[in-house]
Amino acid sequence: MLDKYDYLVIGGGPGGTPVASALASAGKQVLLVEKGAGLGGTCLFEGCIPSKIFRESARRLRELQESGDFGLCMPTRDVHLDWSAIQERKQVILHLRSTGAIQRIRQNSSLDITLGSAMFLDNSHARITPNAEKPVDIEFKQAIIATGSKPFRPPIKGVEESCVVDSAQILEINHVPERLAIIGAGPIGVELGQVFHTFGSDVTLYEAGAHILAHADQELAERLQQQMTEEQIRIITDCHIKRICRTGSGVFVEYQTAAGQTAHHFADTVLLVTGRRPNTEGLGLENTAVKQTPHGIQVDEKLQTTEANIFALGDVVGQPMFAHWATAQGLALAKNLLGQPVPFPDADHNSAVIFSEPELAMAGLTEEQAQSRDIEYEVARYDYKRDARAQISNRAKGLLKILYESDSHRIIGIHVLVEGAGDLMGEAALAVTQGMTLEELACTIHPHPTLTESFSLAARSALQKR
Numbered sequence: 001m002l003d004k005y006d007y008l009v010i011g012g013g014p015g016g017t018p019v020a021s022a023l024a025s026a027g028k029q030v031l032l033v034e035k036g037a038g039l040g041g042t043c044l045f046e047g048c049i050p051s052k053i054f055r056e057s058a059r060r061l062r063e064l065q066e067s068g069d070f071g072l073c074m075p076t077r078d079v080h081l082d083w084s085a086i087q088e089r090k091q092v093i094l095h096l097r098s099t100g101a102i103q104r105i106r107q108n109s110s111l112d113i114t115l116g117s118a119m120f121l122d123n124s125h126a127r128i129t130p131n132a133e134k135p136v137d138i139e140f141k142q143a144i145i146a147t148g149s150k151p152f153r154p155p156i157k158g159v160e161e162s163c164v165v166d167s168a169q170i171l172e173i174n175h176v177p178e179r180l181a182i183i184g185a186g187p188i189g190v191e192l193g194q195v196f197h198t199f200g201s202d203v204t205l206y207e208a209g210a211h212i213l214a215h216a217d218q219e220l221a222e223r224l225q226q227q228m229t230e231e232q233i234r235i236i237t238d239c240h241i242k243r244i245c246r247t248g249s250g251v252f253v254e255y256q257t258a259a260g261q262t263a264h265h266f267a268d269t270v271l272l273v274t275g276r277r278p279n280t281e282g283l284g285l286e287n288t289a290v291k292q293t294p295h296g297i298q299v300d301e302k303l304q305t306t307e308a309n310i311f312a313l314g315d316v317v318g319q320p321m322f323a324h325w326a327t328a329q330g331l332a333l334a335k336n337l338l339g340q341p342v343p344f345p346d347a348d349h350n351s352a353v354i355f356s357e358p359e360l361a362m363a364g365l366t367e368e369q370a371q372s373r374d375i376e377y378e379v380a381r382y383d384y385k386r387d388a389r390a391q392i393s394n395r396a397k398g399l400l401k402i403l404y405e406s407d408s409h410r411i412i413g414i415h416v417l418v419e420g421a422g423d424l425m426g427e428a429a430l431a432v433t434q435g436m437t438l439e440e441l442a443c444t445i446h447p448h449p450t451l452t453e454s455f456s457l458a459a460r461s462a463l464q465k466r
């Protein structure tokens with residue numbers, strides 16, 4: 001470690017790692033400090049990747065269970081779930097990805113990586129405490145905070161019970177709970193609820209709002225909720241959790257219904273997924289002029305904090321909290337710091353996938369957002385019931401919605417509920433970001449038979465109706 005750096009980057013997740021790497025590749029002296037076991041952040045160790053590894057096993061199990069629909073006679077009742085093998089597979093992939101990231105990034109001679117924690121002493125000095133070593137003070141010209149977020153534990157009576165786990169803990173669990181109560185029906189609650197349901201858990205989802213996935217297109221979220229209910233996942237909306245209490249017959253989750261009555265359910269494990277909070281503890285922000293709000297570190301549109309030479313990005317600055325968003329911010333910030341001005345990511349052009357079954361994916365604005373901004377828009381719709389590819393794969397329960405401005409026909413949002421929706425989002429994001437019109441989408445040649453055809457079919461039928 002040197003005693004002076006051009007840049008100090010705190011946090012080696014999907015936000016911090018690319019920005020550190022890009023700055024070092026341009027010849028800047030960079031110190032990247034990560035307090036976890038390796039590079040990768042929440043995304044690799046506690047988020048995107050481990051949850052998708054579980055989901056992949058669940059998806060394959062579902063396929064086996066549905067094999068009869070495809071003329072395959074399989075003894076699916078004999079399929080045995082080897083939980084420790086699933087956990088081991090997860091560890092192998094995480095290790096591979098983490099060591100791969102370190103090896104790739106270490107090739108850069110102007111980048112130093114320290115596994116340990118960083119704390120600001122003032123706006124140009126920080127104390128670095130490497131794991132199991134003595135602290136070292138360094139000087140920096142500019143700093144980037146990318147310390148991510150952590151699960152929020154709401155003040156519910158009983159949340160401190162050992163049977164109450166957060167999203168990181170459930171990904172480490174050593175068994176499939178027989179009865180799983182999930183508090184919070186956002187993307188993580190929905191995804192893990194379906195995964196554990198497929199693995200055999202009796203799942204109950206509790207949600208304070210009127211429907212699951214508050215930030216997704218309401219119509220699609222309600223359709224998904226209906227499908228989950230039909231699959232025997234219990235979903236209790238408009239409820240308020242009063243307490244969690246361990247008893248002889250399991251954990252008792254007491255809640256107030258929309259009608260004001262008190263009700264309860266028993267579970268073995270309670271998963272709390274009620275949002276995330278910025279990771280700023282121990283950073284020494286009080287020694288700088290960096291200000292925080294309850295949502296995260298305060299930054300302007302160029303990710304500059306209230307301390308001119310300190311920047312922040314990713315989950316630590318609040319919503320949207322996605323790995324690809326943190327990376328996009330990091331790459332844009334690096335370019336701008338290197339004197340190559342590029343636009344910073346625009347939330348109106350972001351895309352996201354909820355890894356439910358079927359997937360619910362989105363790019364751009366929702367109808368609710370368009371309405372709140374008084375945008376005059378129309379919706380091109382396509383029901384996957386009539387889609388060749390969806391029929392072939394027996395996944396025809398789905399809907400596509402393309403939102404476009406009424407006068408210019410510019411596409412402002414694309415929302416899809418169908419198995420494989422996530423893989424449609426590349427095109428959806430391009431259409432929204434590039435401001436494509438419905439006419440341009442309609443005359444783009446899409447290969448047959450693929451789900452992507454739905455985009456041009458939806459656009460063409462909306463134009464024909466005009």
Ligand SMILES: Cc1cc2nc3c(=O)[nH]c(=O)nc-3n(C[C@H](O)[C@H](O)[C@H](O)COP(=O)(O)OP(=O)(O)OC[C@H]3O[C@@H](n4cnc5c(N)ncnc54)[C@H](O)[C@@H]3O)c2cc1C
Nearest residue numbers: 011013015035041042043047048118148314315321322323
């Ligand atoms: C269960 C789950 C599933 C998810 N699935 C998806 C998904 O499918 N797709 C998606 O896009 N997003 C998903 N996310 C969200 C995604 O993981 C985050 O948005 C993303 O990791 C944020 O990146 P970041 O770099 O801002 O922060 P993080 O990934 O949290 O990285 C921050 C790093 O900073 C380190 N750090 C903190 N404090 C200090 C300090 N003082 N000194 C040094 N280091 C420090 C932390 O150890 C951490 O490694 C999921 C999240 C969860 C919890």
